Amino acid sequence: MNADEKQRLRMQMRGILRDLSPELKALQSAKIRSLLDTWTHWREARTACVFSPIPTEPDILSPWPEQKKLLFPRVDGERLRLHHVEVSSHLEPGAFSLLEPAIHLPEVESSADLILVPGMAFDLLGRRLGRGGGYYDRLLSQFEGVSVGVCFEEQFLPEVPSEAHDQGVQFVITPAGIFPCGGKNTQSDSVV
Numbered sequence: 001m002n003a004d005e006k007q008r009l010r011m012q013m014r015g016i017l018r019d020l021s022p023e024l025k026a027l028q029s030a031k032i033r034s035l036l037d038t039w040t041h042w043r044e045a046r047t048a049c050v051f052s053p054i055p056t057e058p059d060i061l062s063p064w065p066e067q068k069k070l071l072f073p074r075v076d077g078e079r080l081r082l083h084h085v086e087v088s089s090h091l092e093p094g095a096f097s098l099l100e101p102a103i104h105l106p107e108v109e110s111s112a113d114l115i116l117v118p119g120m121a122f123d124l125l126g127r128r129l130g131r132g133g134g135y136y137d138r139l140l141s142q143f144e145g146v147s148v149g150v151c152f153e154e155q156f157l158p159e160v161p162s163e164a165h166d167q168g169v170q171f172v173i174t175p176a177g178i179f180p181c182g183g184k185n186t187q188s189d190s191v192v
Helices: 003-019 022-038 040-044 135-142
Strands: 047-049 069-076 079-084 091-093 099-101 114-117 121-123 146-150 171-174 177-180
Touching (some): 022 040, 022 171, 069 099, 069 135, 079 135
Parallel strands (some): 047 114, 114 146
Antiparallel strands (some): 069 079, 091 099
C-alpha cells in the first residue's frame, strides 16, 4: 500500500468523522475513558504522554486524569517535544490550532510509561494512519513505553495502509474494548 492509498483513506475518514454527531462522540469518549480507568497499563503508569483532542478525536481528558504525571506534545519544527502539564489552563493554541503546552513550560527529557496516540485510523496489527506530517511516527520511533492508539469505533478498520517509515502501536482502545496489536513495526504481517 502506498501514499496515494493513505491519502484516499484520510479523505474518507475526514468525511466519516465530520458526520459523527457530538452526542455520539461524547458517548464513545466516555466509554474509552471508562475502559482506560480500569486498564492495568493505564492505572500503573506513573507518567503518561497524552494529547489534547481536536473535535474529531476522542476526548480522554474530561475529567482531567489525576494522580498521574501528564506529558503533552508541542510541535517544534519537524518533531514533537514533551512538556509536563499539571492543569488544563497550561494548554494554549499552538501549531495546527492544537492545544499544546504553554511556551513557558520546560521540556521534559524523561520518557513516559505509556503514550496515548491519536490517528485517523488504526487496525488490529497496530498500523496507524496519521494526518500526514510524520510527527507521531518520529516520536514513536524513540518511545520505549506502552503505545496505545485511541479512536472511535468508526476508525478501527480491517486494514490500514502502511509504509516502511510508519510506526505502529502495541494496543488500540475503542469504545468496544482494548485490543493487543502487532507492535511498533507496521510492516509486520502477523498479529502478536
